Amino acid sequence: MDVLTAEEMRRAERDAIGSGAVTGLQLMERAGAEVVAAALAEWPALAAGPQRALVLCGPGNNGGDGFVVARLLRDRGWRVAIACSTTPDRLKGDAAAMAERVLSGADDLLPWTAEALSDWIAAGEGPVLVVDALLGIGQTRSADALLAPWLEAAPDVPAGLRRLSVDIPTGYDSDTGARLGEEVFAADLTVTFHREKPVHATLRAAGGHVAVRDIGL
Ligand SMILES: NC(=O)C1=CN([C@@H]2O[C@H](COP(=O)(O)OP(=O)(O)OC[C@H]3O[C@@H](n4cnc5c(N)ncnc54)[C@H](OP(=O)(O)O)[C@@H]3O)[C@@H](O)[C@H]2O)[C@@H](O)CC1
Numbered sequence: 323m324d325v326l327t328a329e330e331m332r333r334a335e336r337d338a339i340g341s342g343a344v345t346g347l348q349l350m351e352r353a354g355a356e357v358v359a360a361a362l363a364e365w366p367a368l369a370a371g372p373q374r375a376l377v378l379c380g381p382g383n384n385g386g387d388g389f390v391v392a393r394l395l396r397d398r399g400w401r402v403a404i405a406c407s408t409t410p411d412r413l414k415g416d417a418a419a420m421a422e423r424v425l426s427g428a429d430d431l432l433p434w435t436a437e438a439l440s441d442w443i444a445a446g447e448g449p450v451l452v453v454d455a456l457l458g459i460g461q462t463r464s465a466d467a468l469l470a471p472w473l474e475a476a477p478d479v480p481a482g483l484r485r486l487s488v489d490i491p492t493g494y495d496s497d498t499g500a501r502l503g504e505e506v507f508a509a510d511l512t513v514t515f516h517r518e519k520p521v522h523a524t525l526r527a528a529g530g531h532v533a534v535r536d537i538g539l
Pocket residue numbers: 335345346347349350351353380381382383384385386387416456457458459460461462463464465466468488489490515
């Protein structure tokens with residue numbers, strides 16, 4: 323099985339977009355749809371009816387995938403909260419476009435604080451799917467500061483969360499599988515696109531599940 327570096331993955335995306343076969347936004351739509359499909363396949367109980375999801379969106383295109391996931395789950399009738407590590411006006415390109423499709427305004431976001439995250443989870447019943455769309459293959463430095471609100475919230479939230487990372491769990495170097503700082507998002511399932519990246523072997527060796535989904539590249 324081919325394993326791609328981040329640069330090779332970016333090239334595959336660039337080539338597909340450059341050929342005119344697909345746009346970046348379409349790839350992002352496909353990525354979000356595949357994340358939802360993979361989550362429902364991994365946890366069939368989630369497919370039984372509308373559930374709750376907390377989607378954590380970062381500053382880049384990984385966050386853009388998160389906005390797509392949020393929109394698709396809302397379309398299925400789920401209660402979905404979105405928390406963004408940056409303000410929406412600082413998002414760029416495809417991620418900004420996706421945020422615009424899902425947010426009615428900055429008020430539509432949960433505050434990026436541990437209290438807001440744990441309160442939202444505690445305020446409802448039933449399982450919660452937590453989606454890490456903070457950082458993907460663009461991460462090159464420690465994500466400790468970025469992850470702090472979630473990590474502070476996590477010990478206070480009930481057991482039985484389903485934790486899913488989009489593409490790469492936040493905190494890992496895609497090409498080496500090493501931690502970039504002290505902290506990482508502990509994903510039960512990581513959904514990556516097109517081909518595995520080196521980090522995914524590390525995750526599987528540690529007991530994590532990895533799903534590789536086709537986005538038509
Ligand atoms: N159309 C497409 O191309 C498709 C892309 N796809 C998706 O996009 C993902 C790659 O997107 P991406 O390249 O934007 O990288 P991503 O990891 O989201 O963020 C990088 C940003 O974060 C920042 N930053 C970095 N480290 C940081 C840190 N520790 N703490 C804080 N900030 C940090 C850095 O900015 P900086 O601060 O360095 O200026 C930069 O702005 C990929 O994994 C897949 O999910 C799929 O949808 C398929 C179609």
